[in-house]
Amino acid sequence: MQPFCSKWLWSYRNFLPPSEGYKIVKSSSPLLWIIPTGMLFVSLFHLPYAYYEFLRIVVCIAAAWIAYRCISERRNQTWPAVFVLIGILFNPIIPIHLGRAIWFWLDIGAAALFLAHFLIVRIFR
Secondary structure, X not given: OOOHHHHHHHHHHOOOOOOOOXXXXXXXXXXXXXXXXXXXXXXXXXXXXXXXXXXXXXXHHHHHHHHHHHHHHOOOOHHHHHHHHHHHHOOOOOOOOOOHHHHHHHHHHHHHHHHHHHHHHHHOO
8 A cells, every 4th residue: 555645746746847857948049048148247347328228128038038938847946036036136117226336246146147057057957
């Protein structure tokens, strides 16, 4: 006779996606990570405000798309939360106004997170 717990876990596993590792995110183009990362590193220089407005749009869309794809895999809930926060921070509709020094570090941090996610999901898995 099977214990209740193992029977419940067996039925729960039927609803999980196959454990082939980040299959959906791997099918996305590498440009989804490379373009926002490059734009975030370029934003460290003093540029016109229009560039930063465009940066907000690109980073918000890329972060939202990565979060959506990670959530649809149901693998790890940390990365979607990170990219949802990046999307909120770089939201072009209701912008968050911070000082240049703070944005400098936020841009570096966001670029590092995009790069880390790309390396972990696309290269190392």
